[in-house]
Amino acid sequence: MKKLLIHTTGVISWSYLDPKTGQTMGIEVDSLPPSEILNVENAIGVDLNKPIKLNFEKEPIEYEIRVWDNENNVNATYKNLDDVKEKGKMIYEILATWNEGRVSYVVALDIQ
Template identity: 30%
Template sequence: MKLKHLILSIIVFSSLWITSCSNETNKEGEGNENEFPPSMTGLIYINETEYEMIVGNYKWERKQGLETQVVQTDAASPNQIAENVKAVIIEESPNIKIEIEGNPEISVYIWNENGREKEVKVDKNQLSVPTSKGQYIYEVLAKWSNGEVSYTFVIEIR
């Protein structure tokens, strides 16, 4: 009887230890590949300077056996996010390069006070900025096979 309790204790301890080890981060400090939902960094490059985009809404799905797990957020709109973001000041009209982990399919939109104003043409993850002075709010909608994320960035052309 004592042997059964000892074996059961070893099994329980071993499974708890294995589970706790699997939640640790890897050597680079990033979450492991089992992290759910994943955090996908979105960057823009303007005149070779890197800026991180702000994450808004996202939706991720994953299948585990016969079950599907879904995580979805309802974050502020790009207009609301822009109220709390410092705009990137641009003196000229350079191209903006977009780089997002996992190389998703992207769509880019300019927002005005009423919502999405228009879709912006993107070529090889680059877009041209307007030539007129003013502040511009951009939304980058990134889509992977199992999820999508909305990113926001703001530029001001002087």
């Protein structure tokens, strides 16, 4: 199975309970849009006819997959990689949600 290098991007928001104070603490981070972080020309070849599994250290409650173009527009949104219709080099964002918050990951793929 192929392992992909995935970058975090976009807005990350996370909250946690501080054990010392008993208060809920929050963290928010913002970054550049996906097309300014990755070069789509360096996309990794992926064959959707072979199984692809997203591995998270802790499984999210839900996630969605967004397909970005080079002008920073979202062209499509999916709930599963099996549903992706686009072929060729694209930037994919995986927006995962946990009870504690949301994290955005991005990878350039060449879907075949």
